[in-house]
Amino acid sequence: MPRPHPTPPGPGQESVWDYPRPPRLERTPARLEIWFGGVKIAETTGGFRVLETSHPPTYYLPSDAFLPGVLVPAGGGSVCEWKGEATYWTLRVGGKTAEGVAWSYERPTPAFAPIAGYVAVYAGRVDECRVDGERVTPQPGGFYGGWVTSNVVGPFKGEPGTLGW
Template identity: 70%
Template sequence: MTPIPDPLKPGQESVWSYPRPPRLEASDRRVEVWLGGVKIADTDRAYRVLETSHPPGWYLPPDAFLPGTVQPASGSSVCEWKGRATYWTLQAGGVRAEAAAWSYERPTPTFQPIAGYLSLYAGRVDEVRVDGERVTPQPGRFYGGWITQDVAGPFKGGPGSMGW
């Protein structure tokens, strides 16, 4: 089944206009992350990865995170575009989110600007905000995109979207 892009509302961009392979885009939007009632990250120096059918994946510089809130986790995975991912556990306020974040320590040349930057699953922390708006996690258990009011789907990750 070929998905039909959702109609755009004013100020929205369609994930169906994002390219494949994905594009990396610097952003000066304010990104904040909370875990265990503690704001563990805050930056206006993030990157977005824009890929067809996916809400943007956001990558934050490591210095955006409070000291002691990011710990190595076991496991790794490979992205055909970015390379091998390293996983990280987030912890704060007595809460531990195992393998809730990942980074590309030695990404492919196109994605070199995000070397060492961390992305995270919005559904595994208390809250993530972009310019004050609480994000919705991308559907499914594997993908880590963040849905905000300025992106339109449908989004890969939900039931029936595996072949998109």
């Protein structure tokens, strides 16, 4: 697979090709908001973002940023070589349900211990996610959970032809 040609970042932008591997965890003061079933189900300025080469940031919100009762344990799981074993969550609001739309690391590896119990959400499986008021675009491909905003440039893992990156 040929090496991708990174898009040069403009003023105020970050290239995902400058993000590290293994990924870096950092606090973010950005206002993170999530809507599902027509309801704002989560909001925080106390989140984290995970930055990994070729991926837009994945945002993790504290579980108490979510409305009570909207997170329901889901079946299944997966393992991340960097963060450990993931727990999946279903969202329920009123009569609307989305299975396995969120995940967390309840007992992450030591490098990611600060996100224990924090929850990430697939932006493409909810009504809307925002970072500082900007509506995000889901990371391409449906497998990864990054949130694309105007301040990050790619190309991004998950787009067609990126499987071998």
